[in-house]
Amino acid sequence: MSKRIEVRDLNVYYGKFKAVEDVNLTIEPRSVTAFIGPSGCGKSTFLRTINRMHEVIPGAYVEGEVLVDGNNLYGKGVDPVLVRRQVGMVFQRPNPFPTMSIADNVLAGVKLNNRRIAKSDAEALVEKSLRGANLWNEVKDRLDRPGSSLSGGQQQRLCIARAIAVEPEVILMDEPCSALDPISTLAIEDLIEELKTDYTIVIVTHNMQQASRVSDKTAFFNIAGTGMPGKLIEYDETATIFSNPAVKATEDYVSGKFG
Amino acid sequence: MTATTPRPASAEALPAKPAIRLGDLLFSRAALWSGGLILVILAAVAIFLVAQSIPALTADPADFVGQPASFLDYVWPLVFGTLWSAALALVMALPLAIGIALFISHYAPRKLAQALGYLVDLLAAVPSVVYGLWGIGVLAPAIQPVYSWLVDNAGWFPLFAGPVSGTGRTILTAGIVLGVMILPVMTAICREVFLQTPVLHEEAALALGATRWEMIRMAVLPFGRPGIISGAMLGLGRALGETMAVAMVLSPQAIVSFALLQSANPSTIAANIALSFPEAYGVNVNLLIATGLVLFLITLAVNSIARYVVNRRKDFSGAN
Numbered sequence: 091m092s093k094r095i096e097v098r099d100l101n102v103y104y105g106k107f108k109a110v111e112d113v114n115l116t117i118e119p120r121s122v123t124a125f126i127g128p129s130g131c132g133k134s135t136f137l138r139t140i141n142r143m144h145e146v147i148p149g150a151y152v153e154g155e156v157l158v159d160g161n162n163l164y165g166k167g168v169d170p171v172l173v174r175r176q177v178g179m180v181f182q183r184p185n186p187f188p189t190m191s192i193a194d195n196v197l198a199g200v201k202l203n204n205r206r207i208a209k210s211d212a213e214a215l216v217e218k219s220l221r222g223a224n225l226w227n228e229v230k231d232r233l234d235r236p237g238s239s240l241s242g243g244q245q246q247r248l249c250i251a252r253a254i255a256v257e258p259e260v261i262l263m264d265e266p267c268s269a270l271d272p273i274s275t276l277a278i279e280d281l282i283e284e285l286k287t288d289y290t291i292v293i294v295t296h297n298m299q300q301a302s303r304v305s306d307k308t309a310f311f312n313i314a315g316t317g318m319p320g321k322l323i324e325y326d327e328t329a330t331i332f333s334n335p336a337v338k339a340t341e342d343y344v345s346g347k348f349g
Numbered sequence: 350m351t352a353t354t355p356r357p358a359s360a361e362a363l364p365a366k367p368a369i370r371l372g373d374l375l376f377s378r379a380a381l382w383s384g385g386l387i388l389v390i391l392a393a394v395a396i397f398l399v400a401q402s403i404p405a406l407t408a409d410p411a412d413f414v415g416q417p418a419s420f421l422d423y424v425w426p427l428v429f430g431t432l433w434s435a436a437l438a439l440v441m442a443l444p445l446a447i448g449i450a451l452f453i454s455h456y457a458p459r460k461l462a463q464a465l466g467y468l469v470d471l472l473a474a475v476p477s478v479v480y481g482l483w484g485i486g487v488l489a490p491a492i493q494p495v496y497s498w499l500v501d502n503a504g505w506f507p508l509f510a511g512p513v514s515g516t517g518r519t520i521l522t523a524g525i526v527l528g529v530m531i532l533p534v535m536t537a538i539c540r541e542v543f544l545q546t547p548v549l550h551e552e553a554a555l556a557l558g559a560t561r562w563e564m565i566r567m568a569v570l571p572f573g574r575p576g577i578i579s580g581a582m583l584g585l586g587r588a589l590g591e592t593m594a595v596a597m598v599l600s601p602q603a604i605v606s607f608a609l610l611q612s613a614n615p616s617t618i619a620a621n622i623a624l625s626f627p628e629a630y631g632v633n634v635n636l637l638i639a640t641g642l643v644l645f646l647i648t649l650a651v652n653s654i655a656r657y658v659v660n661r662r663k664d665f666s667g668a669n
Contacts (some may be wrong), residue, residue: 143555174556
């Protein structure tokens with residue numbers, strides 16, 4: 091299910107503005123990769139290029155290649171809709187559909203991918219996905235309640251359940267814990283550790299402890315100044331980035347000297 | 350901020366009195382008065398309607414123009430015509446309004462969307478007499494061949510039963526004119542609620558691999574549902590009470606008929622009042638006002654039903 095991601099010479103633009111410049115990196119399957127860096131350094135923008143979500147903003151485009159198991163996401167005739175069905179995403183703020191029940195939220199993506207699903211299959215899938223997101227025991231008695239009736243941390247796990255219900259190859263997480271309290275954050279981090287056995291996970295985080303706790307490899311992004319494009323400064327094993335980075339800027343950032 | 354205001358030592362025993370600010374006071378009173386005024390106006394209209402209706406309700410039906418068997422016999426065809434023409438207008442205009450609103454909010458390039466928005470708002474500013482003139486002068490003659498064709502080829506369908514009206518001035522024409530009239534307000538409201546769909550929810554749908562239309566079905570339409578219903582009710586309210594357009598297009602008769610294309614058509618309450626009032630005398634004036642009371646009650650019922658529908662699924666509204 092999980093796939094290797096290779097990024098080659100990637101530039102990301104919003105209209106004339108170059109937001110991210112010249113990124114090259116390879117993400118191994120069944121691993122957790124963290125993107126860290128100061129605000130505005132392009133890490134979220136870069137993350138969104140991995141499932142072409144940045145294209146939602148008018149005028150956004152990329153140069154270069156993003157290969158998922160050798161297939162270029164930006165190749166000719168590649169449908170962004172299909173890319174997003176393979177590469178799931180969890181957002182900064184929990185965003186379950188407020189007009190749907192908890193169960194319908196989990197099934198939302200599945201119903202897009204294959205319109206008809208037998209009732210028993212649907213129930214089984216809801217349970218499997220919610221168990222996968224460590225949420226089943228908390229919501230099994232109120233699957234027909236609105237998703238917005240849950241706490242923030244539960245909503246975020248519901249969003250993860252919704253993402254894994256379609257069995258994507260990669261899961262992108264854009265600061266998934268930044269709107270959550272420490273207990274809910276811990277629950278999500280434990281979940282990431284479990285999901286790693288099945289999925290390739292890429293997570294953007296502002297929390298360096300979180301990056302060091304959950305990730306196998308870490309990429310540090312930085313900008314030279316306002317209006318300049320973000321760049322990948324260093325990409326290595328998480329332990330190396332946090333103990334013995336090769337670049338001075340990385341060391342300054344992870345030790346809290348700036349950012 | 351009241352809590353931080355230092356209190357004089359001598360006043361310690363007294364309960365703390367919140368400071369009153371002039372601006373707050375003025376604003377809250379102004380809001381209270383405005384709210385109260387609505388109730389007063391509504392009550393004044395209701396009292397007028399009821400008081401003036403009572404003579405008609407107690408009078409001998411033989412005194413009414415046309416000698417109906419009873420008040421109900423008189424008002425029922427009008428109630429039917431009112432509801433039927435408004436329903437026709439709504440059925441035609443609502444899908445169109447939602448479509449236009451979606452196009453403006455989610456499909457059109459920004460400049461085109463703005464221009465379209467202005468155009469739609471402009472439609473709302475056209476007086477209803479103009480719509481009525483357009484209905485009899487342009488629409489009716491232009492659409493009459495279509496009606497003939499429908500009666501010839503689909504006459505077996507009860508709604509299209511013959512004989513066809515030779516002028517095109519039928520209840521369907523009135524419904525179309527009403528539909529055009531209520532389109533702008535419904536479009537404007539739908540557009541506003543569609544634009545307010547949280548980007549978060551739209552992105553959630555897109556990230557699951559939804560196409561644009563699927564995203565609209567998953568995130569935009571469910572979120573906008575209460576707004577769509579409110580817009581439809583505003584439109585329906587206008588269609589129910591619309592006078593001139595219907596009065597000009599239809600040559601009314603006191604009948605109850607679903608047939609859309611015949612020359613005999615039921616009138617509506619408002620149009621009937623406008624047409625009959627100049628010649629009404631004695632208890633017939635009260636009779637017309639009593640039909641106005643019935644229209645008032647119908648509108649009240651329609652709005653209450655709409656409120657109920659919106660509130661029924663409040664938990665799922667997205668407002669929490």
